[in-house]
Amino acid sequence: MDFSNEDAVTRRIEVLKQRAQAMRDHDFYFYNQPVQEVLGGSKVIVNGREMGMYASYSYLGLVGHPRINEAAKRAIDQFGTGTHGVRTLAGSLTIHRELEETIAEFKHADDAITYTSGYATNLTVISTLMGRGDYVLSDKLNHASIVDGCLMSGAEFRRFKHNDMDDLEKRLQQVPEGAARLVVADAVFSMDGDVIDLPKMVGLCRKYGAYLMMDEAHSVGVLGKTGRGIEEHYDLWGSVDIKMGTLSKTIPSAGGYVAGRKELIDFLRHGSRAYIFSAALPPGQAAAANEAFKVILDEPWRIEKLRHNAELFINGLKGLGFDTMLTSTAIVPVLCGTDERAFALTQACQRQDVFVLPVVSPAVPEGLSRLRATVLASHEDDEIKRAMGIIGKAGKEIGIIP
Numbered sequence: 001m002d003f004s005n006e007d008a009v010t011r012r013i014e015v016l017k018q019r020a021q022a023m024r025d026h027d028f029y030f031y032n033q034p035v036q037e038v039l040g041g042s043k044v045i046v047n048g049r050e051m052g053m054y055a056s057y058s059y060l061g062l063v064g065h066p067r068i069n070e071a072a073k074r075a076i077d078q079f080g081t082g083t084h085g086v087r088t089l090a091g092s093l094t095i096h097r098e099l100e101e102t103i104a105e106f107k108h109a110d111d112a113i114t115y116t117s118g119y120a121t122n123l124t125v126i127s128t129l130m131g132r133g134d135y136v137l138s139d140k141l142n143h144a145s146i147v148d149g150c151l152m153s154g155a156e157f158r159r160f161k162h163n164d165m166d167d168l169e170k171r172l173q174q175v176p177e178g179a180a181r182l183v184v185a186d187a188v189f190s191m192d193g194d195v196i197d198l199p200k201m202v203g204l205c206r207k208y209g210a211y212l213m214m215d216e217a218h219s220v221g222v223l224g225k226t227g228r229g230i231e232e233h234y235d236l237w238g239s240v241d242i243k244m245g246t247l248s249k250t251i252p253s254a255g256g257y258v259a260g261r262k263e264l265i266d267f268l269r270h271g272s273r274a275y276i277f278s279a280a281l282p283p284g285q286a287a288a289a290n291e292a293f294k295v296i297l298d299e300p301w302r303i304e305k306l307r308h309n310a311e312l313f314i315n316g317l318k319g320l321g322f323d324t325m326l327t328s329t330a331i332v333p334v335l336c337g338t339d340e341r342a343f344a345l346t347q348a349c350q351r352q353d354v355f356v357l358p359v360v361s362p363a364v365p366e367g368l369s370r371l372r373a374t375v376l377a378s379h380e381d382d383e384i385k386r387a388m389g390i391i392g393k394a395g396k397e398i399g400i401i402p
């Protein structure tokens with residue numbers, strides 16, 4: 001390919017190349033940093049240095065849990081590492097059914113279906129259920145995989161203001177009579193850490209006859225007394241029609257799922273293209289996920305500890321003068337403002353062995369660049385206090401806090 005042409009693709013590639021180079025020149029390039037080793041639940045080795053892990057989605061600290069590792073190894077010994085191809089043509093392994101039954105029980109649903117990633121799950125589920133002439137109403141801060149699923153479906157795609165139920169109602173009123181409608185949102189928002197107003201949303205869905213889909217990537221293991229997520233959190237069991245989640249965050253594996261009524265899951269099993277035309281989860285990953293749900297129920301102290309740690313971290317950062325937005329969960333945005341400041345704060349933290357990462361525009365709106373820090377159940381109080389001390393001192397030097 002000749003990159004000397006001045007066409008649009010060449011220009012795009014050149015713009016990215018220059019932006020990345022400028023960041024490297026400032027030692028601000030934090031993309032895909034190599035993690036060489038994972039030590040226990042809360043430390044990693046990056047660039048040869050041991051750092052406290054504040055950028056993980058493994059909220060309950062289950063990566064490396066002995067029971068989960070053991071389950072994966074046993075499954076590999078029993079089934080090998082692959083799945084022969086797609087389940088419908090090559091045979092469905094018993095471990096896949098076991099996992100789906102475990103998920104259904106955990107989510108208080110009739111049944112569940114699994115896919116190879118959370119991203120693929122949103123893409124295929126939304127585009128299977130919705131089509132031309134239907135309406136999807138999506139929170140403005142929803143995850144990219146939801147947005148892509150909506151666009152792929154060909155349905156009318158309407159975005160309502162973030163967690164704003166008045167705006168959602170306005171948009172529901174604009175849907176033509178008789179058109180199918182789906183309301184979809186993250187249960188806990190992946191960049192801001194705030195929780196969806198489920199009670200009001202459920203009320204609106206019932207009033208306007210809309211299906212309700214929740215993406216629980218950041219709420220399973222985090223919300224609810226036993227970690228079962230958003231419905232347990234609000235004591236609104238049975239209010240969500242399409243309970244979607246990922247197996248790659250709190251659940252230390254890979255894959256995605258939807259739990260719901262039997263008819264819905266049967267329909268997806270016969271109609272969703274990522275299920276029919278793509279191979280199933282590898283047995284080791286399926287077994288690891290299956291065991292992880294059981295560990296969550298057997299070790300409820302992790303959920304309590306996570307809640308304690310989130311409170312300690314959020315209140316501590318607020319006390320130092322940081323703006324942590326509306327978070328009440330383990331995702332803690334540390335608002336910096338400009339990209340430059342977010343990079344500078346990241347750099348200062350990493351130089352003192354606190355592994356955090358920045359999120360800058362266009363992933364978040366311009367002027368709202370931040371550290372997207374997380375706390376885990378596996379952090380100890382003194383570790384969190386040390387990290388906050390470093391973030392606070394650097395924040396002062398950079399001029400983010402007074």
Ligand SMILES: *Cc1c(COP(=O)(O)O)cnc(C)c1O
Pocket residue numbers: 117118119120122143145186190215217218246247248254255256
């Ligand atoms: C991470 C994430 C996904 C995608 O899940 P993967 O398993 O990583 O593909 C979907 N939705 C939300 C809200 C997420 O944060």
